[in-house]
Amino acid sequence: MTFSICVREPYTADGDQQYRFGVAVTTRLxxxxxxxxxxxxxGAVATQSVTNPRLGSAGVDYLADGLGVEDALQALLNxxxxxxxxxxxxxxxxGSxxxxxxxxxxxxxxxxxxxxTVAGNLLTGDAVVERTAAAYEDQRVDGATDAEDADPLASRLIxxxxxxxxxxxDKREALTVQSAAVTVVDTGAAESPYWNDLRVDASEDPIVDLRETYRLAKAGYEDAIELYDDPDDEDAPATGTD
Structure with missing residues (x-):
């Protein structure tokens, strides 16, 4: 299961400590x-290689119970x-x-x-992990009171x-059906925008498609806000389409 990045961005809003957590991942499956x-x-956890999804789901559950990430994930591996x-x-x-x-x-x-953290397997070499890390480092905004002057975390993870x-x-070039995903949680946000949880499940160019999906999701939500104030409001005027 190719490569992924997990991120924590701490920031302060209205005097309170807040966090943005995110994972982005892609593979040739x-x-x-x-x-x-x-x-x-x-927190944010990625499980891959011979993937055991429970390591990820139980991992974030343990974090919610108050365990440190090192203790939580090592206990699951043990x-x-x-x-x-x-x-x-x-x-x-x-911690990480x-x-x-x-x-x-x-x-x-x-x-x-x-x-x-960044990890990968079945890659062409260590440059994949290093470049993924470097690209995030060039754009990270941890410590900022907000992210108004930076792209949203989901965009930067893509x-x-x-x-x-x-x-x-991923070095398995014979596998042409690929996928990618990004998911972000922001503790300081009143609600999670639609573009914080996106997937491209089957594509020959999933990162390009994920970036376009992000662009359309963000633009669509902003258009709905402008036209109807609250796109989730059931009393908003009907458009005649689903």
Whole structure:
């Protein structure tokens, strides 16, 4: 299950500590957005290689229960008989964790930076992980009171995937049906905009398609706000279309 990035962006709003958590992932298989990315208000986790989705879902549940990300994810790996085949990484409100089992398929590896982790397997080389990390570092806004002067996290995570793909990406070129996904949770947002949870489940160019899906989702939501104030309001005027 190719490569992914998990991010924590702490910021202050109205005197309160808030966080943006996000995961973006892509692979040369369909439907990566179902088993791999897991995010809630307490952290972001990605599970891949020989994927065990429970490592991700239970991981963020443990974070919600108050465990640190290192303790939570290591405990799950300790209880997994096939941990040597797993890649598991993520961030909590404090700390980060990145693990690549010895039986993952090469090239594989991971990196833990300031407030983010990146991991990948079956890649063309370490440049994929390094370029993904570098692209995120160039655009991160952690510590800011808000992100008004920066692109939303979902957009920046898609850009990070694009940088990793440009560096070579998944080496299995014979597999043409690919997928990508991005999901973000912002503890300081009153509601999560539609563009914070997007997937391209089957495509020959999923990162390009995910970027376009993001653009259309954001534009569509903003148009609905402008025309109807609240696009979720059931009393808004009908347009005559679904």
């Amino acid at each position: 369909p439907g990566v957005g179902v088993p791999c990315p897991h995010v809630n208000e307490h 209880a997994d008989d096939n941990s040597s085949e797993r890649q598991l990484h993520g961030v909590g409100r404090t 964790f990145a693990f690549s089992g010895d039986d993952c398929n090469g090239w594989y590896g991971d990196r833990a930076g300031e407030n983010y 850009d990070a995937l694009g940088a990793g793909q440009a560096a070579g990406g």
